[in-house]
Amino acid sequence: MGPPGSGKGTISKRIAESFGLQYLSSGHYLRESIAANTEAGILVKRYVERGLLVPDNVMTRLMVPRLEQLRNHSWLLDGFPRTLAQAQALNSVCELDLVISLNIPYETLKDRLSDRWIHPASGRVYNMGFNPPQVQGRDDITGEPLIQHEDDKPEALVARLRHYKDVAKPVIDLYKSQGILHSFSGTETDRIWPYISSLLSAKIDTHCGKIGQN
Numbered sequence: 001m002g003p004p005g006s007g008k009g010t011i012s013k014r015i016a017e018s019f020g021l022q023y024l025s026s027g028h029y030l031r032e033s034i035a036a037n038t039e040a041g042i043l044v045k046r047y048v049e050r051g052l053l054v055p056d057n058v059m060t061r062l063m064v065p066r067l068e069q070l071r072n073h074s075w076l077l078d079g080f081p082r083t084l085a086q087a088q089a090l091n092s093v094c095e096l097d098l099v100i101s102l103n104i105p106y107e108t109l110k111d112r113l114s115d116r117w118i119h120p121a122s123g124r125v126y127n128m129g130f131n132p133p134q135v136q137g138r139d140d141i142t143g144e145p146l147i148q149h150e151d152d153k154p155e156a157l158v159a160r161l162r163h164y165k166d167v168a169k170p171v172i173d174l175y176k177s178q179g180i181l182h183s184f185s186g187t188e189t190d191r192i193w194p195y196i197s198s199l200l201s202a203k204i205d206t207h208c209g210k211i212g213q214n
């Protein structure tokens, strides 16, 4: 959990690589459906472009079948669930081990997003200051051009942050009440990462039987 620009994608990739989890990003699947230009994709585009949340039933139909295919794997979700209805739908299909919430100041979010560049096909994320590509404007692996998301523009960002705050609170409260929420605050991913890494190392050591079967 965390507002746009809080580092969910950056940290999720580190977690997935360090701990061998399957990585599922709601934003990536949404952009994939937009690119496919299906009926659902056209509907999704209208919301994403305006910085609005995609309706819960659309999101749940997009994400839950993917999780059902991964019943025998350990996975990490990035960007889903974002609303209480999505969290309830998720709870009805699986039991989460832990939830990470990132608290990052607004000014930091704004600066990061104006500098965020993406390789659309893979979802690889760059930042011109923090993790620049080896060749400016090009993906490190494929050499293909990088793009900026429409919804990272400042006009869309304010609306996205407002929506995030409204809808995230009940979700955070739910996970807090389940005793699985872990919150981290700061302005630098590299300083937050060691705490997240130790949390997961401890959890995976003590619950490796369960995570392995999940």
Ligand SMILES: Nc1nc2c(ncn2[C@@H]2O[C@H](COP(=O)(O)OP(=O)(O)O)[C@@H](O)[C@H]2O)c(=O)[nH]1
Pocket (backbone or CB within 6 Å): 002, 003, 004, 005, 006, 007, 008, 009, 010, 011, 112, 113, 115, 116, 117, 125, 126, 127, 128, 129, 130, 131, 187, 188, 189, 190
């Ligand atoms: N300057 C700076 N940029 C960061 C840091 N952590 C992540 N970023 C960049 O900030 C942007 C937003 O991060 P991302 O992981 O995409 O956030 P998400 O929207 O929560 O998934 C990306 O361009 C990242 O490369 C950091 O500690 N410092």
Ligand SMILES: Nc1ncnc2c1ncn2[C@@H]1O[C@H](COP(=O)(O)OP(=O)(O)O)[C@@H](O)[C@H]1O
Pocket (backbone or CB within 6 Å): 003, 004, 005, 008, 026, 027, 028, 030, 047, 048, 049, 051, 052, 053, 054, 055, 059, 078, 079, 080, 081, 082, 083, 086, 151, 160
């Ligand atoms: N779980 C979700 N529920 C509703 N809309 C979502 C969800 N995840 C992503 N979106 C939509 O996709 C956009 C981009 O999401 P994402 O790539 O996760 O970026 P960010 O982390 O920067 O918000 C969001 O602004 C929102 O419109």
